[in-house]
Amino acid sequence: MKLRFWGVRGSIPAPGPETIRYGGNTACVSIQTRAGGLVILDMGTGLMHLGNALLAGTLTAGPTSDAFRAGRGAATILLSHTHWDHIQGLGFFTPVFVAGNSFTVWGPGGSPEVLEEILEGQMDPNFSPLQTLKNFSARFDVKAAPLDAVFSAEGLDVVARPHAHGATTALAFRITERGEPGRAARTFVYASDVGQPEDRGPDPAAIAFYRGADVLLHDTTYRPADQATRRNRGFSSYEDAAAAAVAAGVGRLVTFHYDQDYSDDEVDDVVARCRRSLDDRGGQAIGLVPAREGDELEI
């Protein structure tokens, strides 16, 4: 699996000279599978740039881009939850305007009808000139992610689990690329927008869900002092992320979903403190990868 970060910011896009190193776009991560498949995590404003790169051929040279340009492309989108910063790129994702392309969205809530209605709400004529999802040219199937079974996304095995996100929940995804002779299976966990309403330490069920992952991408919205005054918003601090990574014995930890008010220098500080927190907790062997727009990560 090869990850690429298209949007790493939380809550609302944060343009400006002070955010250009980490990037100001909201949540979107792509996974290119070894077999050439494309899985997309969340649909923040980063999705527009992913779509443009896909059609321009700068994401993957060769078959994938050709297919999306010719209307023969297919991809799976895993949606953690429907807060704006996770869906606001959808109307600007140009491959949905190419007839013949096909997208499957697996999202939260347990009901495909309800989820589709929520996504329709974003296209309501009061808010969007598109007026309805039905004006997409591509096929766009909305499905409810099962919570008790493995499902398949472009050949990857996916398990979804609702995590506390303040007063509500967001899905975390555990994604495994199966091994083959001479190559071990690899597991990536995406856990953005997780945060308990009170400080109760790591959630044992969540730790079990992360256990042994090669890479854990975990919400690191806040420094602890900022989290303390905004606990009800349902985001993690870098301390929460480091504690989870050590408890679950993961290989590498990716920081993600930085607060919209943090400058690049402040995010540098979050990353440095996260490294120290891992070390202090006995996680010296855990690699730390700060998510930055445009960066790739091979798993």
Place this chain on the structure above:
Amino acid sequence: MKVRFWGVRGSIPVPGRATCRYGGNTSCVEVRPKGGAPIIIDAGTGLRRLGKALMEEAFGDGRGAASILISHTHWDHVQGLPFFSPLYRAGNQIQIFARERDTHLEAVFSQQHGAPYFPVPLSAMQADMAFHALTEGARFELGRAKITSTRLNHPWIALAYRIEVDGAALVYCADTAPFTDLLLGTEFVVQAPSLDAPLPPDTAAELARMRAGVIALAAGADLLIYDTQFTLAEYRLRPHWGHSHPDDAIAIARAAGAKRLCLYHHAPMRSDDDNDAILATYQGVVAQTGDRFEVISAYEGLELSLGDE
């Protein structure tokens, strides 16, 4: 009055190196009559920073009052509202003006500001909020400022506003298509129509009325802020998107006798260098045609003084 641009971008915010100078935030302009409460036009993502600045003033103590004029409720004109800090402080008074809809305006705004899209519902805002539905052509006063409005040519219909105070007039025209090729309303236009086909007489007359309304609104304006999301070539490919281009904006400014034209609502993928080039081109055009108005281009942080300060 003082005018400050907090968001100048159309459609979607675009962070990144290529947009740092003009800025990547969506539509938001602050107008400050001398000694008066702020009048804010549009609530795109630029509103977040404006809200932080206001919290340094009376709004931080819950003693602030502001009016927000919404051109229309497309995302790029309202998506900053849930991040407007003064709403979260009791005592502040925020009134929102927008064109009337079939449903109550508060219901329209509640739809974006609450579950399942945002963690905090609009009803939980601490500030006093009031919503005022405007009919087309509405005229009203905010303190000493006189506000007038007219309809624009945009899908689901947008309003242009004129603010007159301190001996000067500012006119805000976003979002609108030119008034020559296609009448945009509540119908969804699937495909770009042929621009060479003659218009039905009713449509042509309606567009002509709308154009006359905009020219009257902008008459003698000290500053005309105009939707120039497209170049002329781009407009010809997407006339049904409801945006204009500098050639059309210049024609309107000329007809209205405006004193300064400000290019605004820049396309998301337009880089700073692209915007520089467009500005230079049209400053050249205006120099050649002998027009008396100046052409400028909006960027985040641009501050202008109009009339008596």
